[in-house]
Amino acid sequence: MYKYDHIDQTLVDQRVIQFRDQVERRLNGTLAEEEFRPLRLQNGLYHQRHAYMLRVAIPYGLLSAKQLRTLAFIADKYDRGYGHFTTRQNIQFNWVELEQTPDILAELAKVEMHAIQTSGNCIRNITSDAFAGVAADEYIDPRPVCELLRQWSTLHPEFAHLPRKFKFAINGAKEDRTVLLCHDVGIELKKNPNINNGELTADIYAGGGMGRTPILGSLIKQGLPWQVLPSYLTALLRVYNRFGRRDNLYKARIKILVKALGPEEFARQVEGEWAHLHSPEKQSKDNFTQLEWERVAKHFTKPAYQKLNAVSNEVVIASAPEPERAAFARWLERNVKPHQVPGYASVILSLKPHGTVAPGDATSAQMNAIADLADQYSFGELRVTHEQNLVLADVEQSQLLNLWRAAKNNNLALPNIGLLTDIIACPGGDFCSLANAKSLPIAKAIQERFDDLDYLFDLGDISLNISGCINSCGHHHVGNIGVLGVDKDGEEWYQITLGGEQGNDASIGKVIGPSFYANEIPDVMTSLINTYVEQRTGDEPFIETYRRLGVTPFKEAAYKNNGKHSKGALA
Amino acid sequence: MNKQIIYFPKDGKPTVVANEWQVWDGERDEGGIPDLEHGLHKVLVPFHWWRMHNPAHHQNADVLDKAGKGEIGVWFAADDDILKHAEIIEEGKNLWPVVGAHFPIFRDGRSFSTAALLRDRFEWQGEVRAIGDVLIDQLLQGARVGFDAFELRPDQSIDIGLKQFDLYSVATQNCWRDTRSTQAVA
Numbered sequence: 001m002y003k004y005d006h007i008d009q010t011l012v013d014q015r016v017i018q019f020r021d022q023v024e025r026r027l028n029g030t031l032a033e034e035e036f037r038p039l040r041l042q043n044g045l046y047h048q049r050h051a052y053m054l055r056v057a058i059p060y061g062l063l064s065a066k067q068l069r070t071l072a073f074i075a076d077k078y079d080r081g082y083g084h085f086t087t088r089q090n091i092q093f094n095w096v097e098l099e100q101t102p103d104i105l106a107e108l109a110k111v112e113m114h115a116i117q118t119s120g121n122c123i124r125n126i127t128s129d130a131f132a133g134v135a136a137d138e139y140i141d142p143r144p145v146c147e148l149l150r151q152w153s154t155l156h157p158e159f160a161h162l163p164r165k166f167k168f169a170i171n172g173a174k175e176d177r178t179v180l181l182c183h184d185v186g187i188e189l190k191k192n193p194n195i196n197n198g199e200l201t202a203d204i205y206a207g208g209g210m211g212r213t214p215i216l217g218s219l220i221k222q223g224l225p226w227q228v229l230p231s232y233l234t235a236l237l238r239v240y241n242r243f244g245r246r247d248n249l250y251k252a253r254i255k256i257l258v259k260a261l262g263p264e265e266f267a268r269q270v271e272g273e274w275a276h277l278h279s280p281e282k283q284s285k286d287n288f289t290q291l292e293w294e295r296v297a298k299h300f301t302k303p304a305y306q307k308l309n310a311v312s313n314e315v316v317i318a319s320a321p322e323p324e325r326a327a328f329a330r331w332l333e334r335n336v337k338p339h340q341v342p343g344y345a346s347v348i349l350s351l352k353p354h355g356t357v358a359p360g361d362a363t364s365a366q367m368n369a370i371a372d373l374a375d376q377y378s379f380g381e382l383r384v385t386h387e388q389n390l391v392l393a394d395v396e397q398s399q400l401l402n403l404w405r406a407a408k409n410n411n412l413a414l415p416n417i418g419l420l421t422d423i424i425a426c427p428g429g430d431f432c433s434l435a436n437a438k439s440l441p442i443a444k445a446i447q448e449r450f451d452d453l454d455y456l457f458d459l460g461d462i463s464l465n466i467s468g469c470i471n472s473c474g475h476h477h478v479g480n481i482g483v484l485g486v487d488k489d490g491e492e493w494y495q496i497t498l499g500g501e502q503g504n505d506a507s508i509g510k511v512i513g514p515s516f517y518a519n520e521i522p523d524v525m526t527s528l529i530n531t532y533v534e535q536r537t538g539d540e541p542f543i544e545t546y547r548r549l550g551v552t553p554f555k556e557a558a559y560k561n562n563g564k565h566s567k568g569a570l571a
Numbered sequence: 572m573n574k575q576i577i578y579f580p581k582d583g584k585p586t587v588v589a590n591e592w593q594v595w596d597g598e599r600d601e602g603g604i605p606d607l608e609h610g611l612h613k614v615l616v617p618f619h620w621w622r623m624h625n626p627a628h629h630q631n632a633d634v635l636d637k638a639g640k641g642e643i644g645v646w647f648a649a650d651d652d653i654l655k656h657a658e659i660i661e662e663g664k665n666l667w668p669v670v671g672a673h674f675p676i677f678r679d680g681r682s683f684s685t686a687a688l689l690r691d692r693f694e695w696q697g698e699v700r701a702i703g704d705v706l707i708d709q710l711l712q713g714a715r716v717g718f719d720a721f722e723l724r725p726d727q728s729i730d731i732g733l734k735q736f737d738l739y740s741v742a743t744q745n746c747w748r749d750t751r752s753t754q755a756v757a
Contacts, residue, residue, distance in 0.1 A: 005754060007743065007752045007753075007754070010739075010740060010741045011739065011741050011742075014738055014739050014740065014741075018739075030728070030731075035677065035708075038677075038678050039708055121678070152743060154744075155739070155743070156744055157711070157712035158680075158712075158716050158746075159680070159683075160680060160712045161678050162680060230744070238684050238687070241680055241681060241684045246679060246681075276692055285750065286745055295754065
């Protein structure tokens with residue numbers, strides 16, 4: 001993975017000094033809270049319901065074992081012994097003290113980490129495919145471009161106070177695992193022998209997003225040579241910075257501008273601006289050079305893989321003794337993914353054990369254990385997925401059984417990846433001061449209701465995403481089943497959406513009707529799932545059945561015994 | 572108005588200098604330049620006002636006289652689309668020693684793009700001054716995108732402000748003032 005050079009290191013060290021000074025000015029009263037707020041947010045520091053929360057960037061999801069041990073250390077020393085991995089490849093510490101945040105950042109800087117631009121109205125932490133560089137379906141390793149753009153966007157002076165937050169996602173695989181179209185800018189990397197001398201190009205999608213107005217991004221540029229990404233993105237962000245709405249917080253995202261102008265007109269304005277930035281005499285200055293590519297790309301070479309033969313799944317399964325075989329096979333089916341290199345596989349460690357902690361939470365003990373597993377089985381590296389799980393990307397197939405046993409001992413081996421209980425959820429009203437309703441008790445109640453693995457396996461792929469408010473941090477809009485917490489007269493209610501999907505057939509879910517009270521949600525889920533089970537044909541997954549039948553049978557089932565508005569919290 | 576400004580020329584050092592330019596907000600417009608504070612002769616007028624009273628079109632003697640002496644500049648509001656008025660700005664290169672770009676509130680970053688466009692597109696060589704809700708934690712970004720003078724909001728500490736400019740010895744993108752840091756060749 002990428003190693004900081006002295007420029008990167010100096011920058012994060014000096015960022016700590018700058019932030020320490022800002023915190024001191026806040027504490028001695030010379031900096032008002034109102035004016036400190038955007039400054040702390042640009043360094044990932046929120047003020048939540050009970051305490052400050054620090055969001056630390058894990059750029060494009062890549063993490064070393066050493067870094068994870070530092071995160072565990074921070075969880076123990078400065079927080080309450082755990083961290084929460086988010087849908088955007090960050091980790092959050094929920095219980096930090098303002099006075100201690102500069103020290104935490106100094107600890108992070110020692111292992112080449114930071115919290116720069118993990119919040120605020122600026123270019124946020126850039127996300128990508130958790131399986132970058134190893135996925136069997138990848139055609140371009142996106143990591144060098146991710147890193148180049150991470151550097152380009154870090155402390156970018158012109159775009160420090162945009163109308164609203166700005167999120168990039170970058171994909172280079174056949175299957176989209178980045179929710180590309182739900183980002184302010186989605187960059188799809190390609191190689192076409194007829195464009196840019198067969199070198200890397202980018203297709204640019206703009207104006208996607210979730211929140212109050214979920215919209216899928218529109219293709220505004222095709223075949224952009226990778227070298228000119230900085231000038232093109234400067235043009236795009238400049239148009240947004242100048243003309244994005246600033247009169248209404250809820251209409252300030254780029255999606256509203258793109259929608260208001262129309263994608264063609266927005267693309268035309270960007271093109272017009274870019275024509276000035278990208279004149280022949282200027283391009284050598286602003287754009288990426290081959291030298292820079294090499295400086296960055298050399299860190300993303302393949303690790304020292306053994307020359308191995310690919311092993312069939314049957315042989316891997318047969319390596320387990322009879323009493324363990326069925327459980328091991330299940331784990332292989334759900335939690336192990338194909339790899340580019342023969343004899344290797346990628347393993348997803350589930351951070352979604354049923355009914356215990358918040359989806360995406362890991363204790364410091366688990367973080368240390370996972371770091372050890374990464375060292376032992378996967379070249380000391382791991383990745384964070386959009387679904388809030390962790391990945392050991394480079395595991396020898398012959399080691400899968402040992403790894404599974406070790407993961408089981410740390411409660412990390414539940415074979416529920418992609419199943420109903422692999423729930424994406426935001427921290428919700430238990431922590432977040434923006435939330436209208438709690439997310440975590442809903443996730444827990446659903447996991448407890450659907451605790452039977454045989455049944456979950458029979459149901460197959462279903463995504464269930466829960467957000468505690470319309471900001472949609474739990475990505476409910478793209479869940480096959482989405483749950484959104486809403487506030488009605490000071491009470492917590494939950495709205496259900498159906499038909500959302502991430503990936504290449506991304507779609508936004510539709511609201512089925514009036515919201516439900518918390519204690520009705522498990523029964524509503526049962527009704528929806530029963531409807532699917534009754535109506536499906538063959539191995540049709542949930543989303544296909546929904547697309548074939550439409551909302552009506554699901555809606556009727558959901559409201560048959562529920563939605564009577566019998567108030568009640570979860571037991 | 573702040574009696575002092577921070578002046579930080581490109582290739583120079585940031586220093587504190589007396590503020591010679593009064594910013595007129597355009598209120599109580601009687602068709603000419605308003606009375607300035609005692610001892611001041613130079614004024615930044617709203618760009619939209621200049622467009623209405625453009626001396627090339629309105630033979631306003633007072634304005635012509637002041638412009639001739641180099642005592643008039645304009646300031647751009649955050650929502651002024653300067654690219655729409657490129658001709659006026661091109662003419663202004665010979666008329667305005669100073670232009671301002673206004674921050675209605677510190678977290679409104681439109682004037683960063685205005686400054687970048689003035690330097691990059693118009694190749695503006697004169698002073699570009701940050702005015703309005705200018706706080707010390709915006710100085711660094713402002714200095715990088717194209718501002719070389721800052722009239723801080725009066726409650727801001729000019730001494731702490733002066734310390735902001737050398738917080739970073741590296742940068743990872745090009746800007747008006749400097750180019751991105753590159754590895755020393757071994």
